[in-house]
Amino acid sequence: MEIEEIKPESLNPDDFIRQKVDDVSSAVGSGLAVNALSGGVDSSAVTLLGHRALGERLKTYFIENGLMREGEPERVASLFKGMGIPVEIVDSKKEFFGALKGLTDPEEKREVITQTFYRAVLARLVRESGAKFLLHGTIYTDVEETVAGIKRQHNILEQLGIDTEKEFGYKVLEPLVQLRKPGVRMVAKALGLPEEVYKRMPFPGPALATRVIGEVTPEKIELVRKATTIVEHELADTEAFLYFAVLHENKVPGMRSGKRDYGWQIEVRCWDSKDATTGSPTRLPWETLDKLAERITSEVPGVVNVTYNITNKPPSTMEVV
Ligand code: XMP
Numbered sequence: 625m626e627i628e629e630i631k632p633e634s635l636n637p638d639d640f641i642r643q644k645v646d647d648v649s650s651a652v653g654s655g656l657a658v659n660a661l662s663g664g665v666d667s668s669a670v671t672l673l674g675h676r677a678l679g680e681r682l683k684t685y686f687i688e689n690g691l692m693r694e695g696e697p698e699r700v701a702s703l704f705k706g707m708g709i710p711v712e713i714v715d716s717k718k719e720f721f722g723a724l725k726g727l728t729d730p731e732e733k734r735e736v737i738t739q740t741f742y743r744a745v746l747a748r749l750v751r752e753s754g755a756k757f758l759l760h761g762t763i764y765t766d767v768e769e770t771v772a773g774i775k776r777q778h779n780i781l782e783q784l785g786i787d788t789e790k791e792f793g794y795k796v797l798e799p800l801v802q803l804r805k806p807g808v809r810m811v812a813k814a815l816g817l818p819e820e821v822y823k824r825m826p827f828p829g830p831a832l833a834t835r836v837i838g839e840v841t842p843e844k845i846e847l848v849r850k851a852t853t854i855v856e857h858e859l860a861d862t863e864a865f866l867y868f869a870v871l872h873e874n875k876v877p878g879m880r881s882g883k884r885d886y887g888w889q890i891e892v893r894c895w896d897s898k899d900a901t902t903g904s905p906t907r908l909p910w911e912t913l914d915k916l917a918e919r920i921t922s923e924v925p926g927v928v929n930v931t932y933n934i935t936n937k938p939p940s941t942m943e944v945v
Contacts, residue, residue, distance in 0.1 A: 629764050630802045637814035641673065644799040648677035648759065651797055657757035658683045658750055658794075660741075661711055662692075662829070663700035666761030666800060668821045669812040673799055674759045675709055676815075683753050684709060687745055689737075690717030691831035691845060694853050703821070716745045717842075724833065724840040728873075730945040733840060737830040742781065747792045755794065762798040763808055765900055774941070804899045825866050826900065834943040838873030847871055850924045851890045858916055859894055864906045867894035869920070870944045878928025887928035890920050894932075895942055903937040 630640070648657075659674055661667045661684050674682040684704070688697045701711040723740045727733050746758060781788050781796060788796045800808055805826065812822035828834045832852065836844045851869035859867040872889040879885055892913075897903035917930040933940070 627764065627767060627801055629804070630807060632804075632806045632810060635803070635807050635810055637810045640811055641676070641814060644673055645677040648674060648797060648799060651795075652678055652681070652757050654681075655757065656681050656683065656753060656755040657759050657797070658685060658746070658753055658755045659759040659761075660685050660687050660746060661700060661704065662686070662827065662831075663696055663703070663821075663824075664761075664827050665805070665808055665812050665817075665822055665824050666763055668704075668817055669808055669815055670759050670761040670800060671704065671709060672707075672812075672815040672817060682759065683749075683755065684711045685749055686711050686713045687741065688713050688715050688717060689720040689741070689831060690842060691720060691737075691833050691840075693827070693832070693856075694849055703818075707816075714745065714749065716740070719744055721840070721842055726839060728838045733833055733945060734830055737833060741829075742788075742792050747794070750792075750794045758788070758794045758796050760796050760798050762796075762801050764802060764804050767801065768901075806899060825864075828943055830945070834945040835868060835870045837871065837944060844871055847888060847924055847926070848890075851920050851927070854919050854923060855892055855894075855916065858912065858919065859908075862894065862906055862908065862912075865895045865897040865900070865903065866942060867892070867906070868943075869893075876929050880928070885928050887926045888924075889929040889931065890924065890927050891931045891933060891944070892916055892920075893942070893944070895937070897937070897942070900942060903942055905932070905934050905936070908932070 657678055659671055659682060661671045671684050686697050686701055697713045701713055704711045720740050723736045727736060788794060809822050832845050832848050833840045835848050848869055848871040855867055855869045870891040872891060875886050876889050878887050894906040894908060895903040896906050913932055920930045921927050
């Protein structure tokens with residue numbers, strides 16, 4: 625890869641921020657830029673960096689794709705409003721679910737989310753706002769895995785030879801691309817983001833769609849969203865790198881009140897990892913697993929079975945799609 629990685633031990637966050645603020649200012653000049661904020665550490669850091677460089681000439685959107693976790697759009701918009709950064713929530717649920725209809729192949733699902741995000745929704749916002757630049761939270765690991773052909777990360781464009789100016793009508797600026805997650809967290813902290821943001825666990829760009837095996841529908845997203853809330857709550861104290869719920873494609877036989885109950889299967893994954901390149905399942909106490917199974921089968925409608933992933937990455941990947 626041509627990008628020069630900056631490792632945490634040689635990163636000075638304040639110098640890095642000064643440099644990137646200068647880079648963004650000179651690239652955008654007196655023009656306008658937009659960015660999409662998801663509330664994760666990468667896009668939050670880019671939002672603050674961008675606002676430091678451009679002030680009101682950066683317009684920040686939260687794309688409500690219908691695939692986010694419970695209460696996210698409102699929570700994120702209000703957090704940034706509190707920091708003096710207005711965030712516009714763009715309701716694009718119909719576009720995303722329409723595009724995903726009927727698709728089951730993981731790479732096709734990822735591709736269609738990318739296209740809807742960049743070609744349909746963001747390109748329209750850029751056109752309407754008169755901006756020429758998209759500020760983007762791509763990090764080193766995203767590029768690495770995509771270029772290596774492991775998994776197409778949703779936010780990789782130019783590194784795959786996509787000319788974004790020609791294809792989508794805007795240039796992409798990626799101020800964090802030399803950093804991995806630990807470096808981004810250092811920068812996010814130095815930018816003054818609260819701990820709940822700079823320590824936040826990763827969440828993938830294609831959001832809960834990466835946690836539904838098979839076709840993604842609003843109903844299935846609702847199930848995995850409910851299970852995710854439970855998993856995040858029950859595992860909050862583990863300090864694991866990443867934990868979440870997955871909805872399996874097929875229903876399985878179960879029983880309730882002595883009768884057959886054909887229902888959904890949820891898989892729980894919880895990862896120990898330093899930077900997502902490799903990972904191993906957290907050795908959770910049996911009582912915790914027991915509680916997860918109990919809560920998920922009683923609180924998520926139609927779920928009759930809960931499993932826990934015990935495979936390392938590799939050969940597994942962290943997300944299921
Ligand atoms: P995998 O599943 O590739 O996950 O082992 C490694 C890390 O990357 C996150 N991930 C993504 N992040 N866009 C992102 O921004 C994506 O398309 C994507 N896919 C996976 C995943 O959550 C984990 O932290």
